[in-house]
Amino acid sequence: MRNIPSLKTYRDFQEVYSARRSYANRYLILYKKEVDDPEKTARIGISVSKKVGNSIIRHRITRLIRESYRLNRDKMKEGSDIIVVARPEARDLGFKEIEEAYLHLLKKQELLNV
Secondary structure, three states: OOOOOEOOOHHHHHHHHHOOOEEEOOOEEEEEEEOOOOOOOOEEEEEEOOOOOOHHHHHHHHHHHHHHHHHHHHHEOOOEEEEEEEOHHHOOOOHHHHHHHHHHHHHHOOOEOO
């Protein structure tokens, strides 16, 4: 499995949150921050709180979001860091529903190459 470029540190997450560009739907919230270099690969951060469920459920949701990102990375515009936050309603969803919610938010943020 290849590495997915991701936001790792608290500082990285705070920079994206401070940009205050967010959109949400029933299952996910997506925060976006433009990066100085537009050719830079988009990085992703995933946040799933304890409100969603126990660790098994949280890790499952994280894997589904990461897989949605991986499969649709070639459709995304470069030069943005994003954070995806799962809402408690996402708890019982399957991959298809998570992917649809993720793509919906990318479209709202104008991050898809259509």
